[in-house]
Amino acid sequence: MQINTMETIETLGTISFAISGTFAAMQRRLDPFGVLIIAFVTSIGGGTVRDLLIGDTPVAWMRDVNYCLLILLTSIATIFFKTHIKKFKVTLFLFDSLGLGLFTMLGIQKGMMFGLSPGICVALGTITGCFGGVIRDTLLNTIPLIFHKEVYATACILGGILYYALKYFHLKDDIATIAVISFIFILRIIVVRYKLALPKFVY
Amino acid sequence: MQINTMETIETLGTISFAISGTFAAMQRRLDPFGVLIIAFVTSIGGGTVRDLLIGDTPVAWMRDVNYCLLILLTSIATIFFKTHIKKFKVTLFLFDSLGLGLFTMLGIQKGMMFGLSPGICVALGTITGCFGGVIRDTLLNTIPLIFHKEVYATACILGGILYYALKYFHLKDDIATIAVISFIFILRIIVVRYKLALPKFVY
Amino acid sequence: MQINTMETIETLGTISFAISGTFAAMQRRLDPFGVLIIAFVTSIGGGTVRDLLIGDTPVAWMRDVNYCLLILLTSIATIFFKTHIKKFKVTLFLFDSLGLGLFTMLGIQKGMMFGLSPGICVALGTITGCFGGVIRDTLLNTIPLIFHKEVYATACILGGILYYALKYFHLKDDIATIAVISFIFILRIIVVRYKLALPKFVY
Numbered sequence: 001m002q003i004n005t006m007e008t009i010e011t012l013g014t015i016s017f018a019i020s021g022t023f024a025a026m027q028r029r030l031d032p033f034g035v036l037i038i039a040f041v042t043s044i045g046g047g048t049v050r051d052l053l054i055g056d057t058p059v060a061w062m063r064d065v066n067y068c069l070l071i072l073l074t075s076i077a078t079i080f081f082k083t084h085i086k087k088f089k090v091t092l093f094l095f096d097s098l099g100l101g102l103f104t105m106l107g108i109q110k111g112m113m114f115g116l117s118p119g120i121c122v123a124l125g126t127i128t129g130c131f132g133g134v135i136r137d138t139l140l141n142t143i144p145l146i147f148h149k150e151v152y153a154t155a156c157i158l159g160g161i162l163y164y165a166l167k168y169f170h171l172k173d174d175i176a177t178i179a180v181i182s183f184i185f186i187l188r189i190i191v192v193r194y195k196l197a198l199p200k201f202v203y
Numbered sequence: 204m205q206i207n208t209m210e211t212i213e214t215l216g217t218i219s220f221a222i223s224g225t226f227a228a229m230q231r232r233l234d235p236f237g238v239l240i241i242a243f244v245t246s247i248g249g250g251t252v253r254d255l256l257i258g259d260t261p262v263a264w265m266r267d268v269n270y271c272l273l274i275l276l277t278s279i280a281t282i283f284f285k286t287h288i289k290k291f292k293v294t295l296f297l298f299d300s301l302g303l304g305l306f307t308m309l310g311i312q313k314g315m316m317f318g319l320s321p322g323i324c325v326a327l328g329t330i331t332g333c334f335g336g337v338i339r340d341t342l343l344n345t346i347p348l349i350f351h352k353e354v355y356a357t358a359c360i361l362g363g364i365l366y367y368a369l370k371y372f373h374l375k376d377d378i379a380t381i382a383v384i385s386f387i388f389i390l391r392i393i394v395v396r397y398k399l400a401l402p403k404f405v406y
Numbered sequence: 407m408q409i410n411t412m413e414t415i416e417t418l419g420t421i422s423f424a425i426s427g428t429f430a431a432m433q434r435r436l437d438p439f440g441v442l443i444i445a446f447v448t449s450i451g452g453g454t455v456r457d458l459l460i461g462d463t464p465v466a467w468m469r470d471v472n473y474c475l476l477i478l479l480t481s482i483a484t485i486f487f488k489t490h491i492k493k494f495k496v497t498l499f500l501f502d503s504l505g506l507g508l509f510t511m512l513g514i515q516k517g518m519m520f521g522l523s524p525g526i527c528v529a530l531g532t533i534t535g536c537f538g539g540v541i542r543d544t545l546l547n548t549i550p551l552i553f554h555k556e557v558y559a560t561a562c563i564l565g566g567i568l569y570y571a572l573k574y575f576h577l578k579d580d581i582a583t584i585a586v587i588s589f590i591f592i593l594r595i596i597v598v599r600y601k602l603a604l605p606k607f608v609y
Contacts (some may be wrong), residue, residue, distance in 0.1 A: 033357045048256070053454070055463025057258025058317065065320045114464065117471045138545060139341060154439045236560045251459070260461025261520065268523045342544060 010106065013099020014067065017043040018074040020096055021136055026082070028140050038136055039075035040068070045132035050107055050124050054114050097188040101181035104129040104156045108163060109177075122160030129156045129184075151191045159184040213309065216302020217270065220246040221277040223299055224339055229285070231343050241339055242278035243271070248335035253310055253327050257317050296395070297388075304387035307332040307359045308380050311366060325363030332359045332387075354394045362387040416512065419505020420473065423449040424480040426502055427542055432488070434546050444542055445481035446474070451538035456513055456530050460520050499598070500591075507590035510535040510562045511583050514569060528566030535562045535590075557597045565590040 021042025025035040044061045051059040061067045107128030111121030130153045159180045166176040224245030228238040247264045254262040264270045310331030314324030333356045362383045369379040427448025431441040450467045457465040467473045513534030517527030536559045565586045572582040 031354075033354075033360070037356070052255055052458055053463065053465050053468060055258070055461070055465075057256065058319065059256050059258075062256060062319055062323050065322045068322055068326070116464065116468055119471045119474055120468050123474070134545070138547075139337070141341075141345060142547065151437075151439075153443070157439070234557075236557075236563070240559070255458055258461070260459065261522065262459050262461075265459060265522055265526050268525045271525055271529070342540070344544075344548060 010099075010102055011070065012095050013102050014043050014070055015074045016095035016099045017132055018071045019078050021132075022075045022078040023082075024136060024140065026079070032079070035079065036072065036075050038139065039078075040071050041139065042132045042136045043067075043071045045135040046103055046107070046128040046130060047132075049131045049135075050110065050128045053127070054110070054116070054124070056110075056114070093192070094185075094189075097185045098181070100129045100152070100156065100188065101159065101184035104159050104184060105163070105177050105180055108160055118164050122157060122164070125160045126153050126156040129153070152188070155184045155187045155191070158187065213302075213305055214273065215298050216305050217246050217273055218277045219298035219302045220335055221274045222281050224335075225278045225281040226285075227339060227343065229282070235282070238282065239275065239278050241342065242281075243274050244342065245335045245339045246270075246274045248338040249306055249310070249331040249333060250335075252334045252338075253313065253331045256330070257314070257319070257327070259313075259317070297392075300388045300391040301384070303332045303355070303359065303391065304362065304384035307362050307387060308366070308383055311363055312380075321367050325360060325367070328363045329356050329359040332356070355391070358387045358390045358394070361390065416505075416508055417476065418501050419508050420449050420476055421480045422501035422505045423538055424477045425484050427538075428481045428484040429488075430542060430546060432485070438485070441485065442478065442481050444545065445484075446477050447545065448538045448542045449473075449477045451541040452509055452513070452534040452536060453538075455537045455541075456516065456534045459533070460516070460522070460530070462516070462520070500595075503591045503594040504587070506535045506558070506562065506594065507565065507587035510565050510590060511569070511586055514566055524570050528563060528570070531566045532559055532562040535559070558594070561590045561593045561597070564593065 018039045021039035022035055024042070025038035030038065044059075044067065048059045048061065051057060104125040107125035108121045110128075111124040116124070133152075162183055163176055163180045166179060167173075171179075221242045224242035225238055227245070228241035233241065247262075247270065251262045251264065254260060307328040310328035311324045313331075314327040319327070336355075365386055366379055366383045369382060370376075374382075424445045427445035428441055430448070431444035436444065450465075450473065454465045454467065457463060510531040513531035514527045516534075517530040522530070539558075568589055569582055569586045572585060573579075577585075
């Protein structure tokens with residue numbers, strides 16, 4: 001049952017990231033192919049970088065063509081129904097935050113499957129959650145959003161640390177997983193709602 | 204014989220991409236090392252990303268030093284004879300388009316060798332043909348050309364779909380391969396000649 | 407003994423690159439997480455690209471968590487003591503140049519371990535030394551420094567050629583290694599001291 005839940009939320013996360021990538025690309029006036037590529041990269045970028053770094057190739061999306069179809073259909077639907085979807089901005093943000101939490105947990109668990117140490121697993125979780133957006137912003141020629149706005153990646157790192165803290169107190173893996181996803185989800189909502197941000201440095 | 208033909212066109216494609224990379228880098232006033240790196244990246248970027256994603260490492264250019272020598276010599280020759288080569292702009296464009304077609308087919312066939320599904324193989328073909336240019340433009344700090352001009356990657360995708368359509372009708376692989384390369388080659392010429400472009404979206 | 411010396415200098419190189427990454431990120435007014443990521447990427451980027459290309463995964467920093475801790479502590483220390491460290495600009499530059507020399511040699515030796523040809527090994531050495539900076543600059547949305555300023559990568563390439571020249575004359579590996587590191591170190595100091603640069607091209 002846990003696996004089914006995870007797959008459901010992963011699907012929702014993939015859809016949300018595809019939608020956010022489509023919007024970002026349309027904002028930069030790319031042609032339809034560019035929009036599809038950016039939607040694709042935003043959705044699978046994080047997992048791809050994770051799989052490359054640990055050497056689990058062919059990378060995940062190459063082994064399951066359904067992923068690609070899902071992103072393709074989501075992106076096309078977003079292009080055609082954009083006025084309609086814009087009204088659901090809040091729904092979108094919620095899905096995106098859910099996806100962030102789940103992708104972070106997927107990354108951590110994949111790292112553990114490969115026998116990597118906790119610090120590395122947290123890094124893998126953060127990469128899985130955030131690097132789709134990093135590659136998207138790099139291709140669109142802007143400084144990646146997560147480097148200067150919102151406490152995006154920080155939420156992943158804190159979530160990862162929380163996971164190991166809960167494991168340390170012998171919590172069941174299912175409960176710890178759900179707790180971490182909820183934590184990242186809620187933390188991000190609080191941060192965006194109250195416009196919180198980490199302080200910046202001037203050199 | 205087919206293999207020899209492919210190798211010949213691949214060599215020509217590599218040379219064309221090296222020349223186009225050299226020109227792009229000189230336009231941005233890079234120093235000679237920068238020019239060589241950009242020429243190199245443009246030529247081998249697509250195949251490298253493809254090999255990384257399917258886990259076929261060490262990547263192709265590391266196993267055959269002749270590739271590197273070819274790019275090095277082409278780039279140096281371009282630097283010294285740039286005035287002369289500029290006159291052959293049309294020849295260059297033709298080679299570049301030929302290379303695009305062939306690299307796309309190479310990517311598709313490599314994907315099939317690894318037992319990947321058709322949709323993924325078309326994606327691999329597109330990556331092999333286009334990502335050298337994407338990395339070049341990202342390093343040169345511009346939005347990759349293929350995201351907002353010319354129907355470049357779209358030609359690869361349509362070519363890939365054509366390949367599987369021809370296979371579906373039991374065409375011999377040799378003939379299908381040549382048909383697809385010709386299709387991409389001619390499509391690109393028509394698009395550039397008549398200044399066609401995909402419509403853009405505004406968000 | 408040679409291994410211990412190498413490890414010592416590698417540690418110093420890692421520290422220097424972490425410091426230089428931290429400074430670069432603070433200059434662009436990133437938040438603390440962004441600063442840490444850029445410091446991390448600058449330090450381990452070159453080795454990561456090298457390991458990905460030759461297929462030695464999980465990549466090096468995933469197998470030794472001490473690397474990550476070292477970078478984390480260095481970056482945090484740099485943030486807190488930035489005024490103090492700025493005074494040691496020359497010391498920093500020297501460490502950075504030392505690191506460049508050593509990382510180049512590490513890359514060459516890893517390539518040799520994998521049985522790659524000399525030209526490819528020199529390329530791997532250059533990648534190990536320079537690509538951390540390339541990724542840093544790409545993420546910070548500038549044309550990578552090494553493409554248009556200083557004879558940075560050129561020093562790595564010349565050092566790599568020198569290494570094979572010394573091997574050709576049957577020098578002991580230890581001595582050749584130290585000679586190459588010193589060569590890159592001194593060449594870079596001379597170039598920066600006398601503001602030398604490769605000539606640029608205009609297209």
